[in-house]
Amino acid sequence: MQVGTASGCENPTSYYFNQRGIWLTYVLVIFLAHLFILSMPFFTTAIAWTLTNVLHDIAMFVILHVTRGTPYMLDDAGTARKETQWEQLDQGKQFTPTKKFLTIVPIVLFFLASFYTKYDKVHFVINASFCALSVIAKIPWFHGKRFFEINKW
């Protein structure tokens, strides 16, 4: 990547999620966002948890699976331009620690949300569908697949 006169070699997207302290930061940000939602007086605990889960899943889906390319110029002749952020992580290798961590977080949030909503049916449907969206997008078979020509070029 090249900015001004400084340049580094590979795509920073592939390794920045492996660095020291970033997993902690991610969990901390989710926690702080949840506290913020919980502090709103008109949300019950159940709604607050479902909101956290759903907003987290939507945000991570847009960040990881819809955003393509990189916010910086690279020297790789455009190979990263068509790939989503998830596909660029660890340069496309599957089952790395980062990818496992990022798959587990929505599942854990789903468990917590189910617990705090006392397994109510409506909340369950909403939470489960968003969790499924999040987890299915991360399955290795979907690497590089595009559906209905969305995000294809």
Place this chain on the structure above:
Amino acid sequence: MNGLIHKTNGVHKNGKSHKTMYTEETDWRKDYWESFEETPLLAAVFTYICYGLVVLIGHIRDFLNDLGLLKVNACLEPRIPGFVPLFSTWESFYTRHVFRRVSDVLSIPVCGVPAARVEIMKRVTHNYGWSYELHKDERSTMLNFGSYNYLGFSQNKGPCYDAAKSVTHKYGITPCASRQEMGLLDIHAELDSLVAEFLGVEAAFTVPMGFATNSMNMPCLVSKGCLILSDELNHASLVLGSRLTGATIKTFKHNNMQSLEKRLKDAVINGQPRTHRPWKKILIVVEGVYSMEGSIICLPEIIRLKKKYKAYVYLDEAHSVGAMGPHGRGVVDYFGLDPKDIDVMMGTFTKSFGAAGGYIGGTKKLINHLKLTSHCSVYSPTMPPPVVQQVLSSMKIILGKDGTNDGQRRIKQLAWNCRYFRRNLHERGYIIYGNKDSPVVPLLLFMPTKLAAFSRECRKRDLATVVVGFPATPITKTRARFCLSAAHTKEDIDEALKIIEEVGDLIRLRYSRLPVPDFNENDIELIR
């Protein structure tokens, strides 16, 4: 046996008694100290949150720009319907919203020669870093800790200057021809032999550009079917040179001899990837002093590994020639090793000699081969005569050939400055990277905002420093880099330490949790 002298108490080389030969290998470790303290977790978390916030604000600004409420001062892709986009606006996001906002601390224009003090012109931006206005009358002289001026030869007065001036009158500005045509003047031949004498090798070969010394000469040495083992933090010129050779490149962890030995073992045992034929050559490419980390390479260990696995060593002494060692001959001199053990000694004249260009030193056969096959011998003109004279004068001063002890004074002053500066910064609790003797001192800042704040606050107090951030360094390890010089006196360094302490207290930089090290500058004697 031929060439070896037999003594009654064993066989050993000329000039070395049996006592020094066997204890030599373990002696250097006692004096080798470096520290690379791990990033504190809190600083790392705050750094990510910092970047996250900046990115979020960037997105909001882009969104407001799309709505038409805010003007983002960048060339955004027009997105004409029915046409394929010409370029991607998203790819310039980082430049627009992160880089531009701190661009006033990067590429600062200087007026005049960058000696111990440098004159900086005031620069004002009215649109957040997109364009700058120079206020020509507002100049301030500040302490210069950002220039590569290790021995203080960046001067516009003195014997080097006078000699270069007279040579310009005699030879002109450039020979306008390459080495293989008519460009080789008598001063070039004198420079080649002086460089060879300085390094302690058989012959040397000089190139007008330091970067090109690496990138254009490495393809002459190795080719397809060879293996290059390069340190992960090697400079871009070495990376480009390695790629141009067509050889297989494998990296080993920075300055980590176990990683290098593992790679060497694998290379020798397994050979080339599919055919398992032995590699034609294995070249270990390392630098003497790494300017981004301030670390000094474990050269004795590399030579031991090289001899064990029969590889070749390419040593890039860009930052260490002139700056290290009791006689200023580089990292080989620092460890007290034999220059003939290193197969290719490369270096530049930019940092310690106040000139430009690079050299390669080695055996006569190697240099003859390079003179014939190098890109630089054919396509590039030879070094300009004033630059050659600058190198000649400064090298003669370092060698002591001009009759004074100015060379030794500069070398000792630099070594003393390094120890004094580093010891003081360690005592004050800042995280400093590198070896205790390296003249490059990176001070870790961690957050991108501290990068901007440190530079601006230091400049307000008349200290000019260089700050480096992502992508030249890892994302959590943004740093301010101080380059010490023999031109700095103790008073200059004390002033700088006072300013750094003020700024460090203001923006909270004392992250270090390790105990204070016990090295100091008292074992170096200054020459007055």
